[in-house]
Amino acid sequence: MSKILNVEEANGLVIISTQGYLNKDLGEEIQKVCNEFVDKGTTSFLFNLSQSNIVNSIGASIIIEVIESLQEVDGDLAFCELAPIIEKTFNIMGLTKYCKTFSSQKEALEALS
Amino acid sequence: MSKNPSVELKLPILKNMELIATQTAEVVSKHMALSEEKAGEISMAIIEACINAFEHSNSKEEIFIHFIISEDNLTVKVIDQGVGFDATQVAIPDIDNKLNTTERKRGWGIMLIKELMDYVHFTSDSSGTTLTMVKNKEK
Numbered sequence: 556m557s558k559i560l561n562v563e564e565a566n567g568l569v570i571i572s573t574q575g576y577l578n579k580d581l582g583e584e585i586q587k588v589c590n591e592f593v594d595k596g597t598t599s600f601l602f603n604l605s606q607s608n609i610v611n612s613i614g615a616s617i618i619i620e621v622i623e624s625l626q627e628v629d630g631d632l633a634f635c636e637l638a639p640i641i642e643k644t645f646n647i648m649g650l651t652k653y654c655k656t657f658s659s660q661k662e663a664l665e666a667l668s
Numbered sequence: 669m670s671k672n673p674s675v676e677l678k679l680p681i682l683k684n685m686e687l688i689a690t691q692t693a694e695v696v697s698k699h700m701a702l703s704e705e706k707a708g709e710i711s712m713a714i715i716e717a718c719i720n721a722f723e724h725s726n727s728k729e730e731i732f733i734h735f736i737i738s739e740d741n742l743t744v745k746v747i748d749q750g751v752g753f754d755a756t757q758v759a760i761p762d763i764d765n766k767l768n769t770t771e772r773k774r775g776w777g778i779m780l781i782k783e784l785m786d787y788v789h790f791t792s793d794s795s796g797t798t799l800t801m802v803k804n805k806e807k
Contacts, residue, residue, distance in 0.1 A: 576684065576687065588713070602771065605771065608711075609712075609715070610688075611715050611716065611719060612716055612774065612780055613719065616773040617773070619773045621723075623767050623768060626767065638788070639705060639707075640709065642710030643712075644712060647779070647780055647783045647784075648776055649763030652763065652764075653763070
């Protein structure tokens with residue numbers, strides 16, 4: 556089952572944690588949440604993908620759309636706790652050129668907050 | 669047992685059916701004692717191959733996936749009976765060109781497959797496409 560497990564806000568950063576296959580459906584769910592926060596003025600996001608160990612290029616393409624939307628509002632996106640194959644996929648596609656990655660949420664919060 | 673044991677799947681064209689193929693890939697990878705890294709790469713390539721076949725082949729009912737185990741490598745064939753395509757005409761995507769332009773954000777499947785597997789070959793005509801992908805045990 557793919558879903559958003561948790562959405563929390565800390566020090567101006569929205570942390571979205573997911574579970575399961577990062578496919579079109581989950582990508583669109585994440586995008587919807589991001590758009591709602593951007594509309595309210597929050598533009599910094601951290602995706603914790605520790606419980607998503609598989610992705611497809613459609614889900615990743617929707618994240619590219621999120622990156623594009625955030626660039627328009629001078630926002631930013633980072634990832635933490637990526638499974639090796641997701642990190643490799645994001646590297647191949649170039650997402651990691653535009654988003655920082657962290658090995659843990661703690662490390663990400665220390666760097667981004 | 670035959671010299672090159674194989675596993676054959678027939679997948680209906682239904683949402684998320686590619687995950688059945690990844691589960692099979694995991695079992696086959698473990699049987700072959702492939703590293704977790706290689707197993708993940710095989711699964712990811714299969715996901716992309718299935719999605720391409722589901723979305724672009726116009727196959728009506730199902731696709732076929734064959735896993736052929738050999739001493740040195742794993743060959744995965746993804747076969748559809750769709751309309752075929754010319755792999756040489758598929759543009760190589762670049763995120764720099766996709767951001768802040770009207771270019772569609774999708775179109776990464778073939779690039780990912782080529783990056784993740786050791787050998788990739790398409791055979792395609794108007795009666796269907798066979799994608800052959802090989803992952804070597806050792807590099």
